[in-house]
Amino acid sequence: MKKYHFQRQQLKSLVEKISSKQVTGTLIIRLQTKEELNQKKYILVLNNGKIAYGGSYIPKRNDFVKTLAHKVNPEINSSAIQVALEKSTNPTSLTEVFKKLVRFRVLSWDKIETFVRGQVLSLLEYASYYCGELEWNTSSSCDLCFGQDGHYIDWRSLEEELNQRQQQWEAFKPSIPSKVAIPCLVTKAATEIKEPQVLRHLEKWVDGQRSLIEIAQELEKNPLTLASSYFNWVQKGWISFDRTKVIEYRNRPTILSVDDSPIVQATIKRFLGYRYNLLLASNAIDALNLLNQNQVSLLLLDLTMPDLDGLEVCKTLRRMTKFHDLPIIMITARDGLVNKIKGQIAGTNHYLTKPFNSEELLGVVNKFVDGGNT
Template sequence: MLKSLQYQAGQLSDLLEDLQSTGASGSVWINAIVNSEQKPRLRVVFLNNGKIVYGGSKRVNNQELARRIGIKLSHDWANVAVGYAAQKLQNPSSFRELLEQIVRIRVFKWEEIETCIHTEFVQVLEQTLPYPGKLELDPTVEIDLSYGKDAHGLEWKKLIQDVAHRQHQWTALARVIPSMEAIPQLLPGWRTVKTSIAQQDLYKWVDGRRSLIDIAEQLDEDPLNLAQSYRSWVASNWITFGQHTPVVQTVSHVEEQRPVILSVDDSPVVQILIKRALGERYQVLFSDNALQALSLMNTNPIALLLLDVTMPDIDGLEFCRTVRSIAKFKNLPIIMVTARDKFSDKLRGQIAGTTHYLTKPFEPHHLLEVVGKFVGERRETLKTVSYKYNFR
C-alpha cells in the first residue's frame, strides 16, 4: 500500500530517521521541490528492516547495481564477474546473494561496495534535504541489500556528517559557483578553447538552461567534482554562473520553558545537524542572514548565539562585533561555528568578541556539551544577579 506525505523544508531528515526507527522496509520515493517552475527532483531510497541500504536517481535491479559498482571501481572485468555470479543465484533477483558471489570470487570487497553506495547516497541527501516536497513509501517494493558479513546498512550519522563536509566544499566554491543549482552560461572566450574535447563539452552541455546538477546527472558525475572542473573554466573566462534562489528557512515559535538558541548559518544541511543535536533540549531558531538574525534577537530571549563566519550579506566576525556593540548582548555567549581552524582565525574570533570557537564538521554530542556549558553558566549568572537584586 502506497503511503504519501507532504513535508516542509528541513523535515525530510526527520522523516527518514523515523522510518529507520520503525523498522520500515520498501522503497521511498522523494519528490523534492527545488523550484516551483521546474519538475520535482525525483530520488529513491530503499530500506531493509529499518536499515537504509540504497539511494539513487532511479530504481535498479541487482545486476545493474553490481555493474554500476564495477564502473565506479574501474574494474575492467566486472561485467564478466557479474554475469558469472548471476548464473549461480538461487534467487535471481537477490541483491545480497549476487554481491556475496562477487565478493567470494574476490572481484569486489564489501568495503568497496559499501563505500560506492554510501557516496551516492550522500549525494541523494545533499540534493534533497534542504527542500520541501513529497515522500511516498511503497512497502511492496523491497530489496534484500545489506553490507559486510554482519549484513548491516549504511550508517546514518556518517551519511549526515559527509553531507555537512561536502557543504563546506560547496561554500569554498560559492564565490565562483553559487550552488549546484546554478546555471553555467557560455562567454565569448569559450571559442578560444584549444582542446576539442573541452570545446565539445562546453557546446553540448552549457546551453544556458541546464543547471550544474542537471549536467552532472546526464554525465553520471558527482556535481561537486564537476564544479571543481568548471571552476577552472570560469577562471579562463569560458563560462559564468548565474545566481540561485536561496532556500528560505522557517522559524518556529518560541517555547518559553526551554532556553532559546539562535543559529545563524546559510547552510540548510548545517542547520539540520544543529537542530538534531540541540532540538530536544533547546528551542532552536534559525536565520541565514544578519538582518533577520538581529530581528530575532530583538524579539526573542536568546540564551546563546551560534554564528558562522561566512555569510552572504555580512562577514560573521563583523556581525559578532555588531552584536557586541549592543548593550543588552554584551555578555551573550557567542559560539563561532566555522570550517576555518587556523590559529589566526581563532584569534580574530576572540578579538571580535566570540565566547568559544567550534570547528566544522563537529560531533553533535560535542556541540551539545559546549552549548550546555555556556547556557548553564549564563543561567546561573542570571540567577545570582536576580538573587542579589531581590536580597537588597
C-alpha cells in the same frame, strides 16, 4: 502506502524522521522540478532504518548487478558477473551475487559501499532543493547490504558527511555561489579552450538553463567533483555564474558541409560540431536550399557528387551576388595541381585533400571564419 509532502530543504529531516522508526521498505521520492510533478523520481531503500541503496529505481536483479558492478569497476570482466549470477541459488538476492564477486576479487565491499554512499549523498543534495512528495512503501525493498557482516549505511554518518560536504561547497564561494547556481559559458571561451573534450562538455551541458547540481545529477557524477572542475574553469575565465556573460549559441558561426559520404560527414561533425553550428547536405540541391534558409559563414564542398559536382556548385554560387564573398573550401580525394587550378578558377578559397585530421580542418576553418584568433 503512506504519503508525505515536503517543501525545499525539508526532505533530509523527513527521511531522518522515518528512518528513526527503524522501518524496512522503500521511500519513493517524486520531485516538483521545472516539469510536471512525478517527472523526477528517486528511491531510498531502508532496512531497519538504515540505508541500503539510493538511486533512480531498482531494476531487475541481473540488470542491477551488471549495472552496479560496471559502475564500481568499469574494467570488470563480464564473464565473472555471469558466473556469479549463474552460481547464485537465490534468484532475488543481490547480496549473494556481490559476495561471489568479492570472493572472485573483481569487486571489493569498500568500493561497493563507497559508490552507493556517494550516490545517496548526491541524491539527497539534489533533492533537497526541490519540493515534492514522498511515498513510503513497505512491500518494496531489496536485500543489498555491505561487508562480511552485512551492515547498512547509518543515517547519522550520512548526515555528518552532508554537513562536511556543505563546508566544501562553501570553499568554492564566491566563484560558485551555490549548488543550484546556473553556470554560463563565457563568450570568449569558444576561441580560448584548446581541449575539445572540455569544450564539448561545456557546450552540451552549460546552456544557461541547468544548475550545477542538475548537470551532476544527469551525468551521474559527484556534484562536488564536478564543482571542482567548474571552479577551475571559472578561474580560467571560461565559464561564469554571472548570466550577463552567457554565450548565445545561436550566434555561433554556421558551417555547411556538402558531401554524399556519411563517413566523411560524421568525421566533419566530430571535428567541428562542438565549436560551430554545423549543417549537413548530401547533394547540391539540398545545399542550395540550406544556403538560402540560413546565414552560413563557410561552405565545405566535396568535389565529386552524384548530381552536380563541387566545381559547378561553386561556379553557380559565385554568379550570385549573395554568395560572392562566401568562403568556400573544396574537399576532395584528388591531390592534383589541375584540380586545384580548376577550383581556383571556379572561385574556391582553399583546397583540402582527404583524408585530413582535425588540426588541418580546424586550421582552415579558423582562417576564414574566426580570423585566426584561436
